[in-house]
Amino acid sequence: MIKALALIIGGLLAVGVLAIALKSVSGEDTWICSGGTWVKHGKPFLPAPTYPCPTIEVTPTIKKK
Numbered sequence: 347m348i349k350a351l352a353l354i355i356g357g358l359l360a361v362g363v364l365a366i367a368l369k370s371v372s373g374e375d376t377w378i379c380s381g382g383t384w385v386k387h388g389k390p391f392l393p394a395p396t397y398p399c400p401t402i403e404v405t406p407t408i409k410k411k
């Protein structure tokens with residue numbers, strides 16, 4: 347009985363630690379580059395980056411057969 351209780355408590359503790367670890371590295375509170383400007387996503391701890399927001403130019407191509 348004590349062994350089963352210890353396994354249950356250990357499992358719950360492992361799930362809790364995993365949830366906290368995933369939350370801390372999930373990138374919910376960060377700055378996102380959108381349309382050439384930095385946009386706040388969530389509540390970032392740091393101020394907006396001072397370097398320019400990288401933009402990617404996408405040129406559609408049509409393949410001819």
